[in-house]
Amino acid sequence: MIDRIDPNPDPFARQLTPQSRQPGRAQPKQITVDSTRPSPRMRAHVHQSAATQSINSATPTVVAFNTVDFDTVGLFASNRFTIPLTGKVTESWLLHGHAVFVKAAGGTVRELTLRKNGTTSVAYSVVEPNTLDSLDVLLLINDPTPGDFYELVVNQDSGGAINLTTTSDHTYFEIIHLW
Numbered sequence: 001m002i003d004r005i006d007p008n009p010d011p012f013a014r015q016l017t018p019q020s021r022q023p024g025r026a027q028p029k030q031i032t033v034d035s036t037r038p039s040p041r042m043r044a045h046v047h048q049s050a051a052t053q054s055i056n057s058a059t060p061t062v063v064a065f066n067t068v069d070f071d072t073v074g075l076f077a078s079n080r081f082t083i084p085l086t087g088k089v090t091e092s093w094l095l096h097g098h099a100v101f102v103k104a105a106g107g108t109v110r111e112l113t114l115r116k117n118g119t120t121s122v123a124y125s126v127v128e129p130n131t132l133d134s135l136d137v138l139l140l141i142n143d144p145t146p147g148d149f150y151e152l153v154v155n156q157d158s159g160g161a162i163n164l165t166t167t168s169d170h171t172y173f174e175i176i177h178l179w
Contacts, residue, residue, distance in 0.1 A: 041176055041178070042072055042075060042084070042176070043070070043071075043072055043175065043176040043177065044068070044070060044071035044072065044075040044076045044081060044175050045068075045069040045070055045071075045173075045174040046065040046067060046068050046071075046076050046172065046174070047065060047069060047166070047167070047168040047171060047172040048063070048066055048164070048166035048171055049066055049067040049166070049168070050064075052102070052165070052166055053163065053164045053166050053171075054161045054162075054163050055101075055154050055155070055156055055161060055162055055163070056161050057157055057158050057159050057160055057161065057162075058155070058157050060111075060113070060153050060154070061153065061154055061155070062151050062152065062153055063079065063099060063152040063153070063154055063164065063171065063173070064079055065079055065173060069168065069172075075175055079151055080149045080150060081095065081149060081150050081151075081175045082147065082148070082149040083141075083144045083145070083146055083147065083148045083149070083150075084146060085146035085147075090142075090143055090179075091143065091177065091178075091179060092140060092143075092177075092179055093140070093141045093144060093175060093176070093178060094138070094139070094140055094141075094175070094176050094178055095114060095123075095137075095138070095139045095141065095150055095175050096136070096137070096138050096173075096174050097112060097114055097136070097137045097138075097152040097173045098112075098135070098137075098170070098171065098172050098173075099112045099134075099135050099154055099164055099170075099171045100133060100134045100135075100164065100165040100170040100171060101129075101134075101135075101154075101156060101162055101164060101165070102133070102162060102163045102164070103130050103133055104129060104130065104160075104162045105129060105130045105158075106129065106159050106160065107129050107156055107157040107158035107159060108129065108157055109126050109128065109155075109157055110126065110127050110128075110129055110133055110135065110154075110156050110162075111125070111135070111154065111155040111156065112124070112125045112126075112136070112137050112152065112153070112154055113137065113152070113153040113154075113155070114137040114139050114150060114151075114152060114153075115150065115151050115152075115153050116148060116149070116150055117148055118149070118151070122139055123137040123138060123139045124137065125137050129156070129158065135154075140178075150175075
């Protein structure tokens, strides 16, 4: 069989274009980063992959994280998130921490604190023991100072050591740059 080329093509016939070959898909989009199209959001999510983390009674303890699920720009190091210098005048960040204590009856509280720069408590959650033992802290930061860092601190008063449940869906810490 021989392919023929029509010597007199119909000038009104539909010509194939990338759009007609792949309806709904044009050429790959090139996105320019400017004030109307910001860069992709900076974000990170970490968790502890060890079996447990033991928390001594009446001893505030920084939660240890050893697994980075994702970190788009290096926000996480040494069990804390650090706000980077972005050059923006106004920006907002969302931090969320979650921890679950293994159920134990002793004591009166299970606490989770989001701490800024190692000293200042900026968000706090508390539950009575043996009820839910699952805690969340959430913080929206507007115009943070570059270099500020945030960490999760847990505490309990059972009279003995209690473990955190350290699976990826039970004890984790995350941050996202909103704008």
